[in-house]
Amino acid sequence: MTDLLDLSDRIIAGEAAIEDHHPFSPPNELQEVGDGTAFIQSFANVSALRADDGLVLVDTGSPFVAPMIHGLVRGWDRAPLHTAVYTHGHIDHVFGTGPFEEEAAAAGGPAVRVVAHEDIEARFDRYCACAGYNAVINQRQFQAPGLTWPTEYRRPDVTYRDRLDLEVGGLGLELHHARGETDDATWVWVPEQRTVCTGDLIIWCTPNAGNPQKVQRYAREWAVALRAMAAHAPELLLPGHGLPVRGEDRVRAVLEDTATVLEVLHDRTLELMNEGARLDDIVHEVRAPADLLAKPYLRPIYDDPEFVVRGVWRLYGGWYDGDPSHLKPAPAGALAAELAALAGGPGALADRASRLAAAGDDASLRLAGHLAELATQAAPDDPALHRVRAEVFRTRAAAEHALMAKGVFTWAANESDAKTTDHPED
Template sequence: MGSILEQAERAWAGDLDAPLAPRLELAEVAHGVAFVSSFANVAVIDAPRGLTLIDTGSWLVAHQQHGLVRAWSERPVVTALFTHGHLDHVSGLGPFDDEASRRRLARPHVIAHEGVVARFERYRRMAGLNERINRQQSGVPLRWPRSFRQPDQLFDNALTLDLGDGERLEIVHGKGETDDHAWAFLPSQRTLFTGDFFTWATPNAGNPQKVQRYPAEWAAALRRMVSCRAAVLCPGHGPPIVGESRVHRALTETAELLESLVEQTLSMMNRGATLDDVIHGVRPPAHLLARPYLRPVYDDPAFLVRNLWRLHGGWYDGNPAHLRPAPEAALARELAEVAHGVAFVSRFAHVAVLDAPRGLTLIDTGSWLVAHQ
């Protein structure tokens, strides 16, 4: 087997510490279907009308991705599907556009959910914020783009794409990591393209610095994918999954994890729990978090709980003191005075550090006081 498929086997067995790590390689995972392992993966369908891309990857590795695809096929790229509007999925089309111009061909026809256009407009408006938080998250001094490759065709709920000679690609909208997300299924090869609905990690539905995400709708989309009975799953990140039973299990258990977090959170909220109660009271199923494709390596179940609270309960956390709080710096000064100074609190926390959770709480308080002096 090629290295990507070997990686897929090792990932399924739990032998990879970082299954999301890209390889910048290409493997054919079904007849006429290529999978490019990249920062955000790209899939290619060799169809009668030409090549169709499922996602386009990141501009950071766009030329490498283009070279991999061209080593596999020289046929024109006629269509590209953006599964959603995140930059790592939509910014790698440049070399294919340039190639089409040089060959005097029509550039790839881009299809996306109608929400992608609004996302791009928000990205332009909030460029400074997005640049800062993505630099913090990645450690890379990237410059956030101010212009984006716009879709040529939009859809709302679903779209059947004619690939020629009776070949079709079924495209379905569903909320999940974003509100503009789509997944696709190629019936002739029983191949599923999930975008970021599946990423070899706890679903990224609670990212602290990102806009609203939708765990319940995410689970529903996964359940709908299960009904396709796919034999190959091409995820947004990480290696492919090959085999109907494996695909079924991965999708089903990811849905089960989300459904458990949603049910527990909403149940506690309906009983009058505060956000603090809910964060510390919800218990993710341990056997699911132990799965190699559901480990909390990028997002944390507690963050999903916070996001669910925001979606259903707004920003008020149930503590009246947080409705009109004093400035944090002023509160820090008062606490420092009451606690005989920052140095005393910090020393006490250092001594008590092994007495968890008391030590952790004191360290949090001490660090907070130091930060606001």
């Protein structure tokens, strides 16, 4: 079994490569990381704390591994689960409570208490209302055909607004609300252990503050929460994804470096907005500090700093991007047909897209994507054009580091592949 704390130490020190230990490809292992504290590194992590009245879990895992999480916890401690704290309502964090509740009911023991921020209720309501849409966007983001979205959730028994102090069998916990990746985020401070459970406010990569297919994120408030955690001088950090971090200096660096990335992206974007810049100008000017993105816990392997910039714009500026032609645009197909006619036909656009994609540099790939999309919008039933579009977006996916970009580009390539199935190339 991998020593997760030792591995974390070595990666941060540059003695092991983060590329060999992707935070979203976890081993599903439990390790004791402190006195009475266990950590399960799963797709979404689970932290377990011993108390005199039973166990406290911070998050409970995804629907796909709930029985495994239960088994790992039971291999460490047989005490009943007293309290489950949800750090937020994402389904990979809140679906492991069931096996513990079934166990308690079978034993005739007390019911499990679930605690969360009050906004989690509205999140669950929205998930039920938008279940079809959430299924589609997560199929696209994670390349998971057939994924369905749940509509039944274990609702909290206790909610709070700003801060809640809990005491479970002599163990004190402070629950603090923050807006970051979600509006219902909770981070947990355990003073006796000098441990902070961050939920998805730390995920061992660029903060997920700009996801292009999901609801609003909050970069500035996220940074404020991270600096509030750092002010407690934690000695152990248990994140929502990725590895635990130990040692006051290491924990402070992870928290403050992540906060700085968010602050730079937020502040520079807002500065340019105040100067009247268009979104297009801002997206292509604002950059996160390269030295921080090189840190093993801040690589842009999931979200992309460019998407964070768009998220800041969306928060303050709405959906209008400053280009007046986008305010009430022509249908995309009509514009594509007009441009194709000017260029000499959709085939001319596709040929140019192929040549640009072959060049391979970022600027050429961006242009290739536009032209391939225009070509198929102008002639949506032409299999030859879809073959070009598929190849262009496969090339774009291969060139990206961020999972979100890879997911969207791969989905586009697969769409076009489906258009060519009945029309093999001569």
